[in-house]
Amino acid sequence: MDMVSKKRVNLIVQQRKTLEKLPKKILLEKVQKLKIAKEDSSSYTKQIDTATALICELLRRELGIIPYWTQILAALEMLDNNIVEMATGEGKTITAIITMFLFVINQRQVILFTQNDYLAQRDYEYSKSLFQLIGIDTAVVHPLEETANKSNYVDLVNERQNLYDAHIVYTTSSVFGFDYLQANLVSLEEERLKFKFDVALIDEVDSILLDSARTPLVISGGDKKQSNYFKIANRFVRLLAENEHYELDLMRGSVWLTYEGIKYAERFYRVKHLFTAENVAIVKHILLALRANYLFNEGEDYVLEEGEVKLLDVTSGRIMKNSILENGLHQAIEAKENVKITKENRTLASITLQNMFRKFSKITGMTGTARTSREEFISLYNLKVKTIPHYKKNIRKDLPDQVYPSLRTKYQAIENRVLELQRQGRAVLLITESITSAEIYSQLFWAKNIEHSLLTASQNAKEADIIALAGMSNNITIATIIAGRGTDIRVSEAVNRHGGLAVVATEHFETKRIDNQVRGRTARQGDPGTSEFYISLEDKIFEKYPQKRIMKLMQEDNKNLSKINQSYLKRLVRKIQKQNEDTGYRERFNALEMDETLRIQREMMYSYRIQIMQNPLQSSTKLGDQLLAIVRKIDKNGMGPTSERLVLDYLNENYQLHSTVNYQAEIEKRFRQLDTLFNHSDELLGIFTKQALLKAVDTEWAYHLERMQKLNTMVEKRVTIQKDPVKEYQALGHQLFEDYRQNIQTAFLKNFMLSRVKVNRELQITFP
Secondary structure, three states, X not given: XXXXXXXXXXXXXXXXXXXXXXXXXXXXXXXXXXXXXXXXXXXXXXHHHHHHHXXXXXXXXXXXXXXOHHHHHHHHHHHOOEEEEOOOOOOHHHHHHHHHHHHHHOOOOEEEEEOOHHHHHHHHHHHHHHHHHOXXXXXXXXXXXXXXXXXXXXXXXXXXXXXXXXXXXEEEHHHHHHHHHHXXXXXXXXXXXXXXOOEEEEXXXXXXXXXXXXXXXXXXXXXXXXXXXXXXXXXXXXXXXXXXXXXXEOOOOEEEEOHHHHHHHHHHHOOOOOOOHHHHHHHHHHHHHHHHHHOOOEOOOEEEEOOEEEEEOOOOOOEOOOOOOXXXXXXXXXXXXXXXXXXXXXXXXXXXXXXXXXXXXXXEEEEOOOHHHHHHHHHHHOOEEEEOOOOOOXXXXXXXXXXXXXXXXXXXXXXXXXXXXXXXXXXXXXEEOOHHHHHHXXXXXXXXOOOOEEEOOOOOHHHHHHXXXXXXXXXXXXXXXXXXXXXXXXXOHHHHHOOOEEEEEOOOOOOHHHHHHHHOOOOXXXXXXXXXXXXXXXXXXXXXXXXXXXXXXXXXXXXXXXXXHHHHHHHHHHHHHHHHHHHHHHHHXXXXXXXXXXXXXXXXHHHHXXXXXXXXXXXXXXXXXXXXXXXXXXXXXXXXXXXXXXXXXXXXXOOOOOOOOOHHHHHHHXXXXXXXXXXXXXXXXXXXXXXXXXXXXXXXXXXXXXXHHHHHHHHHHHHHHOOOHHHHXXXXXXXXXXXXXXXXXXXXXXXXXXXXXXXXXXXXXXXO
């Protein structure tokens, strides 16, 4: 940190002290009189510093907290559109309060994105009284309950809109994302939520913007025709032998049939040539079954709960509620696990977290581990990473890695080490790579009557309570990688006297950043603590990178590996982590470029929907002319095999064959029918027309998303034939979007002409 920044922060600290003697009434008046100049103004910095001193003094009086100078520094850095790296326990909650206050007095709205609903509620309640005192509206937005009364959807939307209109909003990325998608699927303007997309302040920003960046938020509906190929394909792939019938590349996450595998499939399915147009469905389901069986693992990617496949967040081990894999992959996993196969739905709307956050005018955030990914934050989001010093010197001891030839010997060594630490009066946090691994250690411990707590896939207050007690004497807590992240571990004085919280990691993780997250769970705020990692030759990190030397070491099965081999394995771990980091960056960068095409298309489509809902309807004459033009275009393009067929498909299902074909007469007849039905009401005709057009926009968009997903899969494979997948995707995606726009017109024609309409208390439409 440069001296100017330290001097500025020290002046703020001193200014806060001068406010201590002021009566509360005068202090609040000073807050109300705050007026912040433009950022390029000479007085801006001085006014911000005054505001910072005021909120810090209010924190002392109302919450009993005097902010550290490091928290003030972090808040100022986030105000300047930076990401801050703050070690665990350095007080990110207080830092967020200061930051949000500074944004609000700058006339900005802030949404604080937390890791889960519990943390959103906790942080909201903690700061609510303070913000109320100074006239700042706050709200917390939770998922819309399935049991919510939706009989009057407008009232429900108005309630939710009031929450989103607050100066400060606490929520999660998934809640906000689904609300945004749902808002762009409604049919009436008064049912649409409006979002400001002003300032996004993201807690654990690396987890959201990097680890989960490519995670799509998806709203599904409109069941596809259920396929009976899933179970058949699963039976087939179970018969295959690796390297003979299929090959597997775990590093790239790919699996494919060999020549022998293709021939075997042709015999199994009794087809002459597998790769022909009539066998597309067979090939699709074989590839899905291959991925489900050989790339997705129970306990790592999903769990079985009450006969259902539930996905796991790969970075935290938490169950992702209401999430499914797209394009039939979820159903393929269900077939693999022999559970009930759910209906395959069409994607109605989707957006990646990466694209959702790029809609905000300003992004900032905080985490304990951002510095190792600082180049990626710059290139993907144009965000600098600023490392905030520890308020108290960090005295954590990172012990040398312990290396073992097999999982069996490592399990025993970890058990012995945990018991040794417990006898010393320490508290132990045992961090595992997956739920499966956590459960194995739990079973081993219970078999030896070793009491402990287990944290795996929960995401609630109970999790926070368990992790908060992990620092008590003799406590042993087994947890997945970042279970309880965002909750402080309170270490007792007795534990600190004996060396502090001991973090024991059962293996190294995919990236150095995740290793650092694990280490950071101990030794907060100057407390003592240790971290240590255990390695075996059978660890998951080595699976994707088979090394001859590792295979040789495993065959030797030495009880204690030589120092030379231990040194080699430690270097190899870092090499693999670096490869994972580079691969992850390339994938996120390429995904962002490819997603840009769909992002532009999505924005155009949403803009068109809003235009339909807000704009008045054109006259019946112009609408009739438009419909006639669509019919003639279909006829001209040969989309209808005959004029009679065209009338039956698009204009009149009751058309009498061999009658004289007159497109205009059919359209005029439809207008007369609707006019009579609506009792000459132009308003009802307008509502019906808008509903027919919006239905066309949404239905064809679902088909368009499906085509774009298939295109994405297809062009990714073109790297092997020296073609740029991004350029291919953009070019073909543009062509598909033009097709989508044309398809809207034909779908609208069909909806307008063939829908069944009833008018009771309200308009009821059954679309064809």
